[in-house]
Amino acid sequence: MGVLGLIGLMVVTVGINAWPSFSANGLSWFGNSGNVVLQFRAMHAGMALPGHSLLYFSAWPLIWGTILVTVVAVALALVFSTLAAIFLTEFAPGPVRRVLEPVVRLLAGVPSVVYGLIGILAVARVVEENFISNARKQSVAYVVQLNGKDLMTAALILTVMIMPIMVALTSSALASVPASWREGSAALGVNRWRTIWRVSLRTARPAIAAATVLATARALGEAIMLAMVSGGRPFAANPLDGLTFLFEPVQPLAATIVQEFGGQTSGPVASTIYAIAMVLLVSAAFLSFAAWAVKQPLKRYGIGV
């Protein structure tokens, strides 16, 4: 079957084309040395930075941006989607449920470019006008300009984007918890909330973990929306800045590909872009495997999800 070969082909071809960038930089590819903006500018112009090869690149600010956005979004989505899934399977009265199911499907179906457009034209403006005071802007004005396209805006929109898949997987796992287990708990005089908390959620834990992993993969791969609202500057947001940290721009890996790609890219820029794609590909494959692995305990209960 061609599908099987396809994955192998994907890893091999992207790997071969990414190799120049990795081999020229070694492990410092993942390091934090120098300014990513200057490095890309040098590659586009074809003039190496003094003392370095043309392929000189250190991706840490981008990796850090990816980690920040992903972790914040997935953490928020985990809490809210679990609550929403409990609501959907346990508490929602019939009419509310009949509304909520299509709503979840709708949120999953909205194209990422529409989320990005709403983010850049509406959410970012609201954030800039209401949450970023002038004092805050001035406090970091010497390194970066705050304009509402930032870590918080990006993470919030990403949360909404990855929630549907998590709500869907979690609620179908909750719904497949054997009724007798919950009845057993109820027969012991435990109220519904504690039954859900101690029996249903605990049984569904592997499914929730799998959903979280899948959502992480989505968040990692989201390029267009993040290219539009995350600020588009490879700036390593610094947690030491206190709350201002939330309003600092970031640039995740996938968004970098969109922003640095321009028509006939070749040579060092292309190798660097391929190297970024390789990192994303390996992470996605790893997460696919992790999602499969964390789901295994469910089979013991005879719940296929």
Next chain:
Amino acid sequence: MATAELPSGANAPGAPPAIVRPRHDSTAAWPLIDRLGYWLCWVTGIGLCVIAAAIVLFMLVEGISALRLNLFVESPAASLHQSQSGGFLDPLIGTFIVTTIGILIAAPAGVAIAAWLSEYGRPSWLARAVESSIEMIAGVPSIVLAIFGLIIFSRSIFGFLSQQASDGSVTGESFLVAGIVMSLLALPLVVGATREALAQLPGRLREASYALGKTRATTIRSVLLPAIRPGIASGVVLGIGRIVGDTAIIVILLGATLKNEPVGNVPLLGTLRGTGSTLTSYVYNNSPAGEGNAPQKAYAAAFVLLMIVLALNALVTRLSRGLSLGTTDWTAKL
């Protein structure tokens, strides 16, 4: 108010300890922390509805105020002023072409793979490997698929799919290339929906066909596949929705140019080998993040895009309702 429900005199001295048996498990009797969780669930559930309503209403208001009929029939033009930058005829056609190519590849391939996996599945190691490969393709970000497509299709043997310069270098950007890579996005959805539908078919259908002396291949072709037509259709519609909404592949593999630019003089093939844009890349380019920065145009196109996606969504709901053999799991439709 847990205490309010206790029968009066429950704690009267000398009386036997009262046993409270609530007729139903009312939340009013729960401890505070449990009630807090209950209300948080409500707030989150309603919050999701509010967010969805806000998105749709916002796009409706902004979209309709920016939408003009002539946008549908005019080609985009390069202009700094929004009143002269034309409409989105070319992106509309582009969306249609890319979707058609993508689904024409993904639908037959997906149904064939699903039928093989569900009905044959031998040797089992190969079936398992194919299954996990499909799952992995579903997990690969579309931007990585796009980069992979760029590497593959800019080899000179694939020059016939896109443009080839006189020095032999191939651009790897065309409707054909974008459509082929898009089919990878739709493939897992078609396979998933078809397999789910096949699994729900009662075994007697197959047995009746075998009893009539039909071979396995004939059974699949003339009994099983016709029986699961709604299932296949909903998978295909889901795939179309995914293709219509994707931007990353278009930006990298279709050039996201202003107009659809044919190559050479052959009418249809020229367009297919040429670069162009779709609604998604039109929205991206006209947003403040892109080169155009014409928010009115972006809103109008995004509104049209959203309406297409909503219509496809409604179609999937209709189709899966028609399929209701037992309990259809709505969560599989994501």
